[in-house]
Amino acid sequence: MASISASGPARGRPAGPSLRSALRRVAEAAVTPLELGDVFDVFHPLRGGRDGLQGRIVSVTAETAESATILIRPGRDWAGHVPGQYVRIGVDVDGVRLWRTYSLTHGPRRDRNLSITVKAIPDGVVSNHLVHRARAGQMVQLEQAEGEFVLPTPIPRKLLLVTAGSGITPVIGMLRNLFSRRVPVDTDIALVHVNQNESSAMFRDELRAHGTAGHLRLVERYDDRHGILDVDHLDELVPDLRERLTYACGPAGLLDALEKHHADRGLSLTTERFRPTLATLAGDGQSGGTVTFADGREVDADGATPILDVAEGAGVLMPSGCRMGICMGCVVPMTSGAVRDLRNGAITTAVPGETGPDGIPIQTCISAAAGACEIRETR
Amino acid sequence: MTTITKKPDNPIAHLTPEDIEQIGYELDAIRQDVLDDRGDRDAAYIRRVITVQRRLELGSRAVLLGSALPPLWVLGTLGLSVSKILENMEIGHNVLHGQWDWMRDPKIHSTTWEWDMATPAEQWKHSHNQVHHTYTNIVGQDNDLGYGIMRVDEDQRWVPAYLLQPLWNFINACFFEYGIAAYDLELGRNLRIPKEKRPPEFRDNVRKVLGKIRRQATKDYVVNPALALPFGAFVPTLAANFVANVVRNVWSHSVIMCGHFPEGVETFERASIADDESRGEWYLRQMLGSANISGSPLLHLMSGNLSHQIEHHLFPDLPSNRYAEIAPKVRALFEKYDLSYCTRPMPQQVYSAWHKVVRLSLPNGWLATTTTRNLPSQLKLLWAMSTKGPKVRRAAQARLTQQARKLAATA
Numbered sequence: 001m002a003s004i005s006a007s008g009p010a011r012g013r014p015a016g017p018s019l020r021s022a023l024r025r026v027a028e029a030a031v032t033p034l035e036l037g038d039v040f041d042v043f044h045p046l047r048g049g050r051d052g053l054q055g056r057i058v059s060v061t062a063e064t065a066e067s068a069t070i071l072i073r074p075g076r077d078w079a080g081h082v083p084g085q086y087v088r089i090g091v092d093v094d095g096v097r098l099w100r101t102y103s104l105t106h107g108p109r110r111d112r113n114l115s116i117t118v119k120a121i122p123d124g125v126v127s128n129h130l131v132h133r134a135r136a137g138q139m140v141q142l143e144q145a146e147g148e149f150v151l152p153t154p155i156p157r158k159l160l161l162v163t164a165g166s167g168i169t170p171v172i173g174m175l176r177n178l179f180s181r182r183v184p185v186d187t188d189i190a191l192v193h194v195n196q197n198e199s200s201a202m203f204r205d206e207l208r209a210h211g212t213a214g215h216l217r218l219v220e221r222y223d224d225r226h227g228i229l230d231v232d233h234l235d236e237l238v239p240d241l242r243e244r245l246t247y248a249c250g251p252a253g254l255l256d257a258l259e260k261h262h263a264d265r266g267l268s269l270t271t272e273r274f275r276p277t278l279a280t281l282a283g284d285g286q287s288g289g290t291v292t293f294a295d296g297r298e299v300d301a302d303g304a305t306p307i308l309d310v311a312e313g314a315g316v317l318m319p320s321g322c323r324m325g326i327c328m329g330c331v332v333p334m335t336s337g338a339v340r341d342l343r344n345g346a347i348t349t350a351v352p353g354e355t356g357p358d359g360i361p362i363q364t365c366i367s368a369a370a371g372a373c374e375i376r377e378t379r
Numbered sequence: 380m381t382t383i384t385k386k387p388d389n390p391i392a393h394l395t396p397e398d399i400e401q402i403g404y405e406l407d408a409i410r411q412d413v414l415d416d417r418g419d420r421d422a423a424y425i426r427r428v429i430t431v432q433r434r435l436e437l438g439s440r441a442v443l444l445g446s447a448l449p450p451l452w453v454l455g456t457l458g459l460s461v462s463k464i465l466e467n468m469e470i471g472h473n474v475l476h477g478q479w480d481w482m483r484d485p486k487i488h489s490t491t492w493e494w495d496m497a498t499p500a501e502q503w504k505h506s507h508n509q510v511h512h513t514y515t516n517i518v519g520q521d522n523d524l525g526y527g528i529m530r531v532d533e534d535q536r537w538v539p540a541y542l543l544q545p546l547w548n549f550i551n552a553c554f555f556e557y558g559i560a561a562y563d564l565e566l567g568r569n570l571r572i573p574k575e576k577r578p579p580e581f582r583d584n585v586r587k588v589l590g591k592i593r594r595q596a597t598k599d600y601v602v603n604p605a606l607a608l609p610f611g612a613f614v615p616t617l618a619a620n621f622v623a624n625v626v627r628n629v630w631s632h633s634v635i636m637c638g639h640f641p642e643g644v645e646t647f648e649r650a651s652i653a654d655d656e657s658r659g660e661w662y663l664r665q666m667l668g669s670a671n672i673s674g675s676p677l678l679h680l681m682s683g684n685l686s687h688q689i690e691h692h693l694f695p696d697l698p699s700n701r702y703a704e705i706a707p708k709v710r711a712l713f714e715k716y717d718l719s720y721c722t723r724p725m726p727q728q729v730y731s732a733w734h735k736v737v738r739l740s741l742p743n744g745w746l747a748t749t750t751t752r753n754l755p756s757q758l759k760l761l762w763a764m765s766t767k768g769p770k771v772r773r774a775a776q777a778r779l780t781q782q783a784r785k786l787a788a789t790a
Contacts, residue, residue, distance in 0.1 A: 026602060029594070029597050029598055029601075029602045030440075030598055030602045030603055030606065031598070032594045032595070032597075032598050033493040033494060033495060033591075033594070033595075034433075038433070038486070039433065039437065042430060042433050042434060042437070052485075052486075092419075092422060092482070092484075094418035094419055095417065095418045095419045095420075095421055095422030095423075095481070095482055096418075096422075096481060096482055096483055097482060097483040097484050098483075295490065312483065315477060315480045315481060315696075317480065317483065317485060317488050317490050317491075
């Protein structure tokens with residue numbers, strides 16, 4: 001289409017789009033105050049062009065007692081992904097829409113479906129729901145895939161992958177993609193896969209099969225058997241560590257240690273963090289304040305609760321995303337007041353007249369009130 | 380209806396301030412029970428109602444394409460009427476109350492919802508949620524009492540123009556959505572004051588209402604009939620839309636009249652409400668200022684659960700499907716504190732509300748003192764009161780009041 005119109009207006013063609021938009025206008029006038037999309041939603045929620053991407057759960061398959069793979073049929077507008085990326089997913093848990101982020105555990109599939117593998121964490125509202133209560137046929141909300149934790153092209157000759165617990169999820173996506181290629185990838189892969197015990201290890205049998213087939217060198221480490229992994233002894237597990245490009249995903253403790261280890265030795269490292277590290281603030285740094293929202297609501301917030309939680313608790317409709325300070329999906333302007341970054345205690349202030357008419361954008365999911373503040377939430 | 384503080388036997392005189400606060404605590408507990416239990420079941424309920432309503436509307440409109448055939452016209456008109464009622468009552472009214480905001484679904488949220496109604500959601504939320512639900516039944520503050528066009532209280536001085544109020548009320552019922560739009564704009568008050576003194580947002584709001592009315596009318600009276608044109612059903616479809624709108628208007632007007640108008644519902648004097656009215660006192664005002672309609676689950680659904688007006692006024696933001704469930708607890712509380720829980724079947728409530736409209740359209744005591752025997756002389760009196768000026772009116776009113784009191788004493 002673009003090339004045709006670039007060569008000049010073709011005769012007879014302009015009627016197409018204008019007729020279409022005229023028809024659309026008539027259809028819209030026939031269903032107001034609904035939007036045309038609301039009507040289509042009744043029949044085809046996975047259609048393209050929908051305002052807000054959705055998906056339908058195709059199947060839920062248990063991986064271990066506490067984890068499951070959810071296969072999702074995304075709407076037509078799903079733009080695809082690169083293995084290692086994650087997706088933000090909105091799930092209705094007990095009637096309430098909650099958003100979380102999960103790594104995609106497959107490369108792009110021929111059936112266009114997505115898969116995420118979820119480990120139910122203690123008190124994890126969404127993860128427990130997905131593992132134990134999600135059923136085929138249920139709808140979920142989706143965002144497009146995001147994330148920088150992807151392998152470079154061309155694929156490096158020698159790779160070291162370090163994963164712990166559910167940190168395997170982006171990596172299994174990479175591996176499945178690499179091993180399913182028609183032309184085998186000539187890469188020497190070592191995978192150090194850390195788990196608390198053997199029974200809780202996700203994808204254990206699949207990884208072992210790859211190991212046996214010679215696709216990769218698998219080093220299984222179990223805390224109950226081998227003790228907590230000490231990264232200073234990593235070269236005992238992977239002697240040629242220095243020749244490998246390292247990708248790691250897991251809890252903050254492991255990644256912090258690995259970052260130090262690699263920095264000390266001048267090695268390159270790419271990591272994916274699942275949870276933010278929240279700094280504990282002491283003393284006076286804890287007091288909160290009254291938060292005023294655009295719809296006029298005023299809510300008292302303490303200094304330790306994210307403004308997003310405070311707002312949602314009061315019924316204010318807020319944009320939200322990962323809830324851990326990484327996706328920027330919850331950013332809204334603060335027109336006046338001060339907030340504290342719960343991760344590091346950093347204070348952000350907005351002074352009307354001084355800090356710009358549109359306020360200061362803040363991440364509500366990791367910012368707590370540090371005094372009275374005004375939030376202009378947008379949708 | 381006479382404001383509660385002017386009644387000879389005040390129905391809340393027996394309550395101590397401690398009782399009133401205790402009522403507040405007990406109602407808070409009922410509310411909390413629902414909040415704790417609110418979840419999947421409720422979300423599934425509202426989504427199902429919305430899906431059913433949309434399918435019913437589309438289906439009915441499809442049927443109306445063939446409305447040149449009388450049976451299809453009847454079927455389509457019936458379906459469209461029901462769908463419009465559901466859309467306004469169980470869905471629109473309740474979504475706009477924020478009853479479903481807790482689901483955090485941006486498509487079913489009070490801040491994003493728009494409804495099939497002349498008045499834009501934004502303006503209605505102000506006049507209804509903020510004004511009517513806060514100042515419920517306070518004469519002079521709650522405009523839902525008579526919508527500013529009717530005499531709803533014996534204490535309002537009678538003038539001959541009120542004789543027409545049953546007619547106004549009937550016309551208002553037929554074109555209720557436009558009445559509501561005018562009322563949300565405070566049209567009457569704003570047109571009476573000079574242009575430059577009107578609030579600055581008034582013009583803007585008028586523009587928004589007219590835009591909404593235009594879109595609504597274009598849909599019902601132009602586009603959908605035009606779609607039926609190839610099937611020779613332009614006029615029948617137009618008529619069907621008109622009838623469905625009137626049916627919906629009369630139905631919602633009736634349901635809403637039942638909420639605050641029937642005999643037994645109390646009104647309040649502005650001066651009697653403390654500036655720092657406590658939660659318990661507010662609850663009490665809602666308890667006494669509302670009336671329920673008893674009936675089947677279908678009636679509750681079609682009334683948008685405003686048949687549980689008492690429960691709705693106590694907890695305007697609880698999901699509507701829960702009102703029926705908490706009604707027995709609320710009623711038990713009324714009994715515990717010896718308060719009257721006003722509930723009757725719909726025909727009785729509608730009759731009661733209309734009876735009040737008619738009674739108050741006449742001078743105080745006129746209807747009570749009129750019998751078939753003295754009708755001619757009473758009519759003569761009414762004629763005199765209507766035509767001969769305030770002096771005659773005052774004298775006649777004094778006599779009527781005296782007679783009515785005597786009559787009440789002997790009965």
